[in-house]
Amino acid sequence: MDVDIAIIGAGFGGLGAAIRLQQAGFTDYLVLDRGDDVGGTWRDNSYPGCACDVPSHLYSFSFAPNPGWSHTFSGQQEIWDYLRGCVDRFGVRPRLRLRHEVREASWDEQARRWRLRTSGGEHRARVLVCATGPLSEPAVPAIPGLGEFAGTVFHSARWRHDHDLTGRRVAVVGTGASAVQFVPRIQPMVERLTLFQRTPAWIMPRRSRRISRLEQAAFRAVPGAQRAVRAGLYVAREALAVGFLHPAVNRLASRMSLRTLRRQVADARLRDKLTPRYAMGCKRVLISNDYWPALARPNVEVVTAPIARIVPDGVVTADGTRHDADTLILGTGFHVTDSPVVWRVRGRDGRSLGEAWTPSMQAYQGTMVAGFPNLFFLLGPNTGLGHTSVVLMIEAQLRLVVAALRHLRATGADAIEPTAEAQRRWTERVHRRMAGTVWQTGCSSWYLDATGRNTTIWPGYATGFALRLRRFRPADHRVVAGSRPGEPEREHADAV
Numbered sequence: 023m024d025v026d027i028a029i030i031g032a033g034f035g036g037l038g039a040a041i042r043l044q045q046a047g048f049t050d051y052l053v054l055d056r057g058d059d060v061g062g063t064w065r066d067n068s069y070p071g072c073a074c075d076v077p078s079h080l081y082s083f084s085f086a087p088n089p090g091w092s093h094t095f096s097g098q099q100e101i102w103d104y105l106r107g108c109v110d111r112f113g114v115r116p117r118l119r120l121r122h123e124v125r126e127a128s129w130d131e132q133a134r135r136w137r138l139r140t141s142g143g144e145h146r147a148r149v150l151v152c153a154t155g156p157l158s159e160p161a162v163p164a165i166p167g168l169g170e171f172a173g174t175v176f177h178s179a180r181w182r183h184d185h186d187l188t189g190r191r192v193a194v195v196g197t198g199a200s201a202v203q204f205v206p207r208i209q210p211m212v213e214r215l216t217l218f219q220r221t222p223a224w225i226m227p228r229r230s231r232r233i234s235r236l237e238q239a240a241f242r243a244v245p246g247a248q249r250a251v252r253a254g255l256y257v258a259r260e261a262l263a264v265g266f267l268h269p270a271v272n273r274l275a276s277r278m279s280l281r282t283l284r285r286q287v288a289d290a291r292l293r294d295k296l297t298p299r300y301a302m303g304c305k306r307v308l309i310s311n312d313y314w315p316a317l318a319r320p321n322v323e324v325v326t327a328p329i330a331r332i333v334p335d336g337v338v339t340a341d342g343t344r345h346d347a348d349t350l351i352l353g354t355g356f357h358v359t360d361s362p363v364v365w366r367v368r369g370r371d372g373r374s375l376g377e378a379w380t381p382s383m384q385a386y387q388g389t390m391v392a393g394f395p396n397l398f399f400l401l402g403p404n405t406g407l408g409h410t411s412v413v414l415m416i417e418a419q420l421r422l423v424v425a426a427l428r429h430l431r432a433t434g435a436d437a438i439e440p441t442a443e444a445q446r447r448w449t450e451r452v453h454r455r456m457a458g459t460v461w462q463t464g465c466s467s468w469y470l471d472a473t474g475r476n477t478t479i480w481p482g483y484a485t486g487f488a489l490r491l492r493r494f495r496p497a498d499h500r501v502v503a504g505s506r507p508g509e510p511e512r513e514h515a516d517a518v
Contacts, residue, residue, distance in 0.1 A: 023052075023143065023144070023145045023146070024135075024145070024146045024147075025050055025051060025052045025145060025146070025147050026048065026050035026051060026147065026148050026149065027043060027048060027050065027051035027052075027147060027148065027149040027150075027151060027427075028051070028052055028054060028127075028136060028138055028145055028147035028149070028150050028151070029051060029052065029053045029054065029151040029153060030054050030055075030124050030127070030150070030151070030152050030153060030154055030363075031053075031054075031055060031062060031152070031153035031154045031155060031158070031400075032053050032054075032055035032057070032060040032061065032062060032118065032120070033060070033061060033062020033063055033064070033065075033105070033153065033155050033158075034062065034063075034083075034105065034155075034412075034413055034416055035062075035153030035154075035155055035400035035401055035416050036053050036055065036062070036151070036153035036400075037053070037060060037105060037108055037109065037114060038083060038153075038400075038413075038416050038417065038420055039053075039151045039153055039398075039400065039420055039423065040053050040112075040114045040117060041083070041085070041086070041108065041112045041114065042085075042417075042420040042421075042423075042424060043420075043423070043424065043427075044112065044113075044114070045085075046424045046427075046428070048424075048427060051117055052117055052118075052119050052145065052147075053114065053117055053118050053119065054119045054122040054124055054138070054140060054142075054145075055118070055119070055120055055121075055122065056121065056122065056123035056124075056141070057120060057121070058120055058121055059106070059120065060105055060106055060109055060118065060120075061102045061105050061106065062105075062155055062158065063155055063157045063158065064098055064101045064102040064105060065102055066158070066179050066180070067098060067157075067178070067179050067181075067200070068098060068099075068181055068183070069178045069179075069181040069200060069203070069204045070181075070203075070204050070207035070208060071203035071204050071206065071207040072097065072098035072200075072203055072204070073095055073096065073097040073098060073203060073230075074095055074096050074097075074098075074101060075095065075199070075228070075308070075309045076095075076259070076410065076411045077094055077095060077255045077259075077411075078091040078093065078094060078095060078096040078100075078233075079091065079094075079248060079251050079252045079255055080252060080255045080256060080259060080410065080411045080413070080414075081096065081101070081411045081413055082104060082413065083108065083413065083417070084252070084417060086108050086111065086112070087241075087245065087248050087249070087252070088104055088107075089238055089241030089242045089245075089248055090238055090241075090242075091233055091238075092232065092233060093230055093231065093232055093233060094229075094230050094231050094233060095228060095230035119140075119142060121141065121142060122140040122141060122142035122143075123140060123141040123142075124138055124139075124140050124363075124366060125139050125140060125141065125366060126138070126139045126366050126368070127139075127150055127152075127366060127367045127368070128367075128368040128372070129368065129369050129370050129394065129395055129396075129397075130146075131370055133146070134148070134395070134396075134436040134437050134502065135147060135148055136148070136149070136150040136396065136397075138150075148396060148436075149396045149397075149398070149427065150367075150396060150397050150398070151397075151398045151400065151423065152363070152367065152397065152398070152399045152400065153400040153401070154361065154363045155400075155401055156356065156358045156361065156401055156406065156478070157179075157356045157358070158356065158361070158363075159356055159357040159361050159362055159363070160177040160178075160179045160180060160352075160354075160355075160356055160357075161354050161355050161356050161357050162177060162352060162354065163195070163352070163354050165195075165329055165331065165332050166330070166331040166332065167331040167332035167333055168332045170332065170333070170334055171332050171333075171334060171350055172334035172335060173335070173347065173348040173349050173350060174348070174349050174350070175349075175350045175351075175352070176350075176351060176352070177351075177352045177353075177354070178196075178200040178201070178204060178351060178352065178353045179200070179356070185349065187208050187211050187212050187349065188211045188212070189211075189212070189213045190212050190213060190214075190348055190349045191212070191213055191214040191216075191346055191347050191348050191349070192208065192212045192214070192215050192216070192347060192348075192349045192350075192351060193215075193216045193218065193336070193337050193345060193347035193349070193350050193351070194215065194216070194217045194218065194351045194353055195218045195329065195337075195350070195351070195352050195353065195354055196218070196220075196352060196353030196354045196355065197217065197219045197220070197221070197222070197223055197353070198223070198306065198308070198353060198354075198355055199306060199308055200353045200355075201217070201353035202223065202225065202308045202310045202313045203310070203313075204351075204353070205217065205313060205316055205317070206310070206312040206313055206315075206316040209316040209319055209321070209322060212321065213321065214321055214323075214346075214347075215321060215322045215323070216322075216323050216325055216337070216345045216347060217317065217322065217323070217324050217325065218325050218329055218337065218339075219295065219296075219324055219325065219326055220326075220328070221298075221300075221305065221465075221466075222295065222296045222297060222298045222299075223298065223305065223306070223307075223308045224276070224279050224298050224302045224303070224305070224307050224308065225279060225282070225283075225307075225308045225309065225310055225313060225314065226275065226278070226279055226282075226307060226308070226309050227282065227309065227310075227311055228309040228310055228311050256410070256414075259409055259410035259411070260409070260410060260483050260484060260485060262409040262410070263408075263409045263410070263482070263483050263484075265302070265303060265409075265460070266303045266408050266409060266459060266460045266461070267458075267459050267460075267481070267482070268458075269301045269302075269303065269304075269459070269460040269463055272301065272302040272303055272460065275302055276302045279302070280297070282314070283296060283297065283314060286314040286315050286318065287314050287315075287317070287318045288318065289318060292317065292318060292324060295324050295326050296314065296317065296324070300463065300464070300465035301460050301463040301464075301465070302460070303408060303460035303461075304460050304461060304463050304464070304465035304467060305465055305466075305467040305469075306408065306467070306468075306469075307408065323345075325339060325343075325345065327339035327340050327341045327343065328340040330342075332350070335347070335348070337350070355468055356468075358468050358469075358478055359383060359468070359470070359471040359472070359477055359478060360376075360471075360472075364376040364379060365377075367394070367397070369391070369393040369394035369395070369397070370393050370394065370395060370439075371393060373393065375391065375394065378391065378393060378394070379403075381471070381472060381473045382471050382473055382475050382477050383402070383403035383471065383477040384403055384445060384446075384448075384449040384477070385399055385402045385403045385445065385448075385449075386440035386444055386445040386448050386498065387419075387422060387440075387448060387490065387491055388401075388402045388403055388404050388405035388415075388419065388480070388487075389402055389405075389419045389422055389423070389491075390426070390439060390440045390445075390499075391439070391440070391445070392439055392440050392441060392442040392444075392445045392500075393439065393442075394439060395437035395438065395439045395502065396430075396437050396438060396439070397439070398419070398422075398423045398426070400416055400419050400420075401415065401416060401419075403449075403477050403478070404452050404476075404477060404478065404479065404480050404481070405419070405480055405487070406469070406478045406479045406480060407479065407480060407484060408479055410484050411484075414484040414488070415480070415484060415487060417488075418484075418487055418488040418491045418492075419491065421488075421491060421492065422491045422494060425493075425494035426438060426494055426499075428494075429494055429496060433501065433503070434503070434504045435501045435502060435503050435504055436502045436503065436504045437501070437502040438499050438500070438501050438502070439499065439500050440498055440499055440500070441498060441499060441500050444495075444498035444499070452480075452481060453475065455481040455482060456476055456481045459481050461476045461479055461481070462476070
């Protein structure tokens, strides 16, 4: 099937792309997703307690406000319902192709089209928007003996709701953003919970509250009131970036976090295990009111010794201790800097995106990649944020996508991609800005790739990113001009 634009992924990025492209007059598109429903991360992560750590009014599209949010920080189900509501609100459903896993996407230089091979058939598209997201592929650690475990094993992003945890001896591997939410929920029901921690996390209180019916009614009656709340949250969240860009500023927040730890955990030995010894913000800062208290309960043990191997009925640590378990939950995060999808996308010379991104990811304005014509990658390299909503970054990128496609339409060109020089300049500028930030203070995190480079986080304010993408720069791009019948093809690279 031929289509003008193919969008891979039906989460915030893919649905946002569909809506914004449709509003800009690009109505010939398809949204392909491997799942049986839209939602992406918020469809897949249904573990107990799953919720967002960004305020609801900010973790939503600016062009699709939701006056009915029930809490200031929304849970998984409500966010998922919001995304499904956007599908019908903006008429995207006829363009959805669910259960269509993209197995390969390759650029046909002669036809100047992307050829997509999916589990639901083959497609050709002039433009490819990759919106698979950085939190879509669960990371399963290569622990010796994992396949020999006789009990039930699952990743937190593939939660087994059919497996009753009541009275179980549960081992949890990982103490990141997922574990900090589901551990307090499962702790009261299990017989024994053994938490294997590699590095303790900095945790701040979750200041969430129920939004009253009066507030919801006001937002419905006066849309400007909700926009004002969003604007206030935007400014407040942007202010938090100061602590990431200038680590010394976070010392006050660090002291507040440690005071909370002392108040919630009376046992000195346990408290010592849970005390971070790296700069706040170097790894993801988590928010919770009940994680530390849950770890202080009598049926919980926090183990800091490295895991040596998995045995049929438990976990053995490097100190030789055997920890019995009949259920193993992996809260081990995702393939962020090494997502499998990048090996399925092949550019002009047949090289995969994964090869182009070895040893480090790089993209012009975090969105376009040299050697990959008419490809737009949402939430690509250095577009993540530690202080505010990534939806802001997605919307900034979508403005760039629309501008680039309008440039193609206005010039009659067939294809566009950034020049290698423009991409190099952008990447070097980003990494220069990384110097002196909290991410360069020496801790290990999933923000870093195999070379130790932070190729995930944007080293600045969301406002700064949006301003840099506000204008499309033709001079930074290689444009392949369209040819008329009987005329040779014309190709040029705009001067940089």
